[in-house]
Amino acid sequence: MDHMGLIKREPEECENPIILIADRKTKVKYSNVIKNKGNQDQSALRRVALDIAKMGYGHFVFESDQEPAILSSEEECRGE
Numbered sequence: 413m414d415h416m417g418l419i420k421r422e423p424e425e426c427e428n429p430i431i432l433i434a435d436r437k438t439k440v441k442y443s444n445v446i447k448n449k450g451n452q453d454q455s456a457l458r459r460v461a462l463d464i465a466k467m468g469y470g471h472f473v474f475e476s477d478q479e480p481a482i483l484s485s486e487e488e489c490r491g492e
Contacts, residue, residue, distance in 0.1 A: 449481035
């Protein structure tokens with residue numbers, strides 16, 4: 413899971429970042445445009461949680477960089 417931008421790899425403030433999740437096993441990727449990085453955009457995080465559920469795994473391991481915004485998104489998707 414990671415954030416990316418449409419124009420630059422790392423989006424600036426107010427550039428509507430994209431949150432991307434990828435399944436290593438199937439190579440399927442899901443992306444959602446979000447309002448802000450981090451866990452402030454609850455509707456986007458619900459979409460990410462639904463995308464994860466679509467993968468059908470009973471359990472999984474999140475892998476991401478250590479950026480605080482992506483870590484808070486991970487925690488929110490896990491229900492922590």
